Amino acid sequence: MKKIPDLRLSALFILLIFIIQTISSSVFPLITIIAINMGYIKNPNPVIMLTFILVFSIIIGVIMAKIISKRVLKPITDLNEATKKVAKGDFNVQIEEIGIGKEIKEMTHSFNIMTKELKNIETFRNDFVSNVSHEFKTPLSAIEGYATLLQDENISKNERENYIERIISSSKRLSTLSGNILMISKLENQEIVLDKRKFSLDEQIRSCILSLEHLWSEKNISLDIEMDNVVFYGNKSMVSHIWFNIISNAIKFTPNGGLISVKMKNENNWVKVVISDTGIGMSEEVKKHIFEKFYCADKSRNDSGNGLGLTLVKRIIELCGGKIEVESQKNIGAKFTVKLPNITET
């Protein structure tokens, strides 16, 4: 099977050479025979005639080979030039998808796809670097600013405490940011879940809710919790990030007095966890982007994070072989449904 494309291409070349040879070796002899028959050439000298035929046949052959090879070799010379540009880092290059033979057309087409992909990766890398630097810059400037203010000996005790608190919260933000970036890069390079063991999933979600109590009780948010007892087989600390991120988002985006509900069902070899809130919700446009790195619908919010939480959540769920779905309506609330396979290996 593998030999078929090579055969097709070489058959095409044989055909081209056959055409060149046939035309070049028959056109002039034919013209000569016709000329002799019609009486234009009288008493032909065989040596001179043969020399003429030979020379003209060679000339016709060379001209035809030049025309045909130009057409056949053009995509290859174009490709050569384009490859040199790519080697120098220019990914904007595209070549005309022409050529005799399917393989050559496919080669130019694949080259164009390759440069497009390289360009996307390059843009993505540049965006990532600029996003990371931007996200680091904000808390770093805050730390620098408040530390400078603290140098003033005349500030009140209250002001001092306030500045110290802001320095601590900016430092925490920096540490979460670098932790999340490290975790994303680690998970993106990981294909299997390591360190799997059995643990109680409902207990894990309950302790996650408890660890966030200061945030939801501060906003008078009520909680409606309904969970089956589930023994889950997986990486405990990795799975805990899912609940922590989705529940802290629900708290963050739900105004005072709202309601967050957490439901978990054990269905055959799957667990289904539904976390819904009565918060600000999302428009269709926002919904499309929430799993992208550094995406925050509203960067101007004081409590807005770095937009990495759901990227991490999605990657963890993918690694576990699960699914995440989101339903939401602006100003009504959001509902995240996580389905994880729960197959206990013995």
Ligand SMILES: Nc1ncnc2c1ncn2[C@@H]1O[C@H](COP(=O)(O)OP(=O)(O)OP(=O)(O)O)[C@@H](O)[C@H]1O
């Ligand atoms: N429950 C929710 N209600 C409304 N919008 C939400 C909800 N959860 C997520 N979003 C939207 O999705 C965006 C991305 O969420 P994500 O958790 O990735 O980032 P973040 O919470 O802003 O920052 P981080 O998680 O890094 O602290 C949020 O900024 C918000 O616009």
Ligand SMILES: [Mg+2]
């Ligand atoms: Mg978040």
